[in-house]
Amino acid sequence: MRIKIDGIEIDVTSGETILEAARRAGIHIPTLCYHEAFGGQGICRMCIVEVKEGNRTRLVASCTYPVNGEIEVKTSTPEIERIRRNIVMLLYRRAPNSEFMKRLYEEYGRPADITPADPEESCIMCRLCVRACEKVGSHAISAVLRGTEKRISTPYDEPSPDCIGCCACAQVCPTGTIKVSTMPGKYEIWNKAFEMDRCESCGRPFVPPVILEHVRSKLGPEFTEEHLCPDCRKKKTGKIMADSHMSK
Numbered sequence: 001m002r003i004k005i006d007g008i009e010i011d012v013t014s015g016e017t018i019l020e021a022a023r024r025a026g027i028h029i030p031t032l033c034y035h036e037a038f039g040g041q042g043i044c045r046m047c048i049v050e051v052k053e054g055n056r057t058r059l060v061a062s063c064t065y066p067v068n069g070e071i072e073v074k075t076s077t078p079e080i081e082r083i084r085r086n087i088v089m090l091l092y093r094r095a096p097n098s099e100f101m102k103r104l105y106e107e108y109g110r111p112a113d114i115t116p117a118d119p120e121e122s123c124i125m126c127r128l129c130v131r132a133c134e135k136v137g138s139h140a141i142s143a144v145l146r147g148t149e150k151r152i153s154t155p156y157d158e159p160s161p162d163c164i165g166c167c168a169c170a171q172v173c174p175t176g177t178i179k180v181s182t183m184p185g186k187y188e189i190w191n192k193a194f195e196m197d198r199c200e201s202c203g204r205p206f207v208p209p210v211i212l213e214h215v216r217s218k219l220g221p222e223f224t225e226e227h228l229c230p231d232c233r234k235k236k237t238g239k240i241m242a243d244s245h246m247s248k
């Protein structure tokens with residue numbers, strides 16, 4: 001199937017989203033709640049595009065819109081840019097305390113003078129952290145409360161028994177809202193402290209046991225049989241390869 005995005009003809013497989021097709025063709029569409037690892041969520045609407053199908057023209061979220069027929073897409077029009085500026089303005093008003101939002105606000109030409117609801121807030125409620133946690137299989141965090149109070153947290157803001165401390169949520173967070181505090185031999189995330197096991201070779205702390213248990217439950221016991229940090233594992237693998245090379 002062939003579609004047109006900004007006048008460029010692109011071959012698309014049925015079901016592929018407009019965003020995926022555009023990215024493949026090197027066409028930029030701004031996104032906030034999309035991540036390659038999880039796909040689109042349709043939450044932020046930054047990725048809206050204009051779609052013309054027959055005589056019908058409408059605005060859709062490109063990250064969730066699957067291509068099922070011949071369409072023409074425009075990724076930028078005065079109306080789309082106005083909507084994106086509005087989104088940036090609202091998100092900056094909600095979450096002014098992040099470099100990410102400050103940059104976006106400048107990039108979109110400071111759409112309006114903002115009186116922030118909470119100058120300390122940095123979360124834009126993109127939910128990428130929640131998706132990351134779901135993907136890891138923990139479901140330890142979710143959106144809590146409503147309206148302007150809405151935020152991401154563990155149930156009752158208590159340390160969650162489901163959190164394995166993998167930090168995937170912090171890794172995907174675009175605004176740096178999720179803090180990981182590190183201390184000697186341990187770290188803390190979502191109010192939960194994780195003591196780290198030591199490498200059986202060099203003795204350095206390298207991973208909390210709960211993560212090893214999780215990986216073992218997913219990949220089988222062989223995967224984590226040895227208790228080696230990445231450096232010692234690399235050294236050992238290198239030695240095995242060198243030994244086998246020598247014996248040839």
Ligand code: SF4
Nearest residue numbers: 133163164166167169
């Ligand atoms: S650190 Fe905890 S909350 Fe964050 S993704 Fe991992 S399991 Fe989920």
Ligand code: SF4
Nearest residue numbers: 123124126127129173
């Ligand atoms: S904490 Fe970060 S990833 Fe999670 S919703 Fe807020 S901005 Fe998005």
Ligand code: FES
Nearest residue numbers: 042044045047063
């Ligand atoms: S990136 Fe498409 S709705 Fe957020």
